[in-house]
Amino acid sequence: MGAQARQAVIETIFLARALTTSDQAGIGSPTPQSFRFGPSLLVFAYIVLCCVSLAYVTQFYESILRTGSNADALYATALNIAPFALISILFSVSQFSLGYLLGFYLYTIILGYLWLIQLSKFPYDHALAYASSFASALAFLVPALFITAPIKPRVEISPGTFSKLLTSIFILSAIVVVCGAFFNLRMVRLAEIYTYRGELRFPAWLQ
Structure with a gap:
């Protein structure tokens, strides 16, 4: 309600x-x-x-x-x-x-x-x-x-470049998620997430 x-x-x-x-x-x-x-x-x-x-x-x-x-x-x-x-x-x-x-x-x-x-x-x-x-x-x-008036940026990115940038960010994020899953993938109950969160360990290069 x-x-x-x-x-x-x-x-x-x-x-x-x-x-x-x-x-x-x-x-x-x-x-x-x-x-x-x-x-x-x-x-x-x-x-x-x-x-x-x-x-x-x-x-x-x-x-x-x-x-x-x-x-x-x-x-x-x-x-x-x-x-x-x-x-x-x-x-x-x-x-x-x-x-x-x-x-x-x-x-x-x-x-x-x-x-x-x-x-x-x-x-x-x-x-x-x-x-x-x-x-x-x-x-x-x-x-x-x-701020209601448009502000001209100092550096302008073309739509094509911006699209490639978003794709690159997405790919990099997916790689990080997959790599992280190899180290700490564990199925736990919702009530236990805070118990295991403190046990997460990653190698320095992934951090």
Whole structure:
């Protein structure tokens, strides 16, 4: 039910932004947009739905997440994502575009990560990961939402060359996957993947 509600809010946000932009200046127009209370309210409602969904997720992954008391867990995670939630205002002052669409889904992914990182039991620098994720979101959202004029690249790649480059990347990736399978291919149950993940070993040339 939570997933259906979130999807409904997503569609409503995109429709509201598309209609607002088309009424004001047309899709893709570089005319600056003023703050819109309606889309902002929808985005904040979406954030709340995400947090409710993630609260239920926490209950099913107690093996890798610190749950504690419900009040303590909710308080800690709410404080963790509060600064990031304020970034959602960017979606209320930007035009609807492909960058808006991609940025919104990236925002959702990082929002979920920042919620779960506070409860993670994995031994890594959570503060550094938080700062890196926050900065990465800003680095993508600002140009994706506000750069509407095309930027001429310094180096242009022809369609034929770009196609060959993609093919080369695909072939190289396939070779790496096949080589890796020879060293660590093992069929395990889903609940055991974290147990065996720490045992993965590769030769230096493959790493």
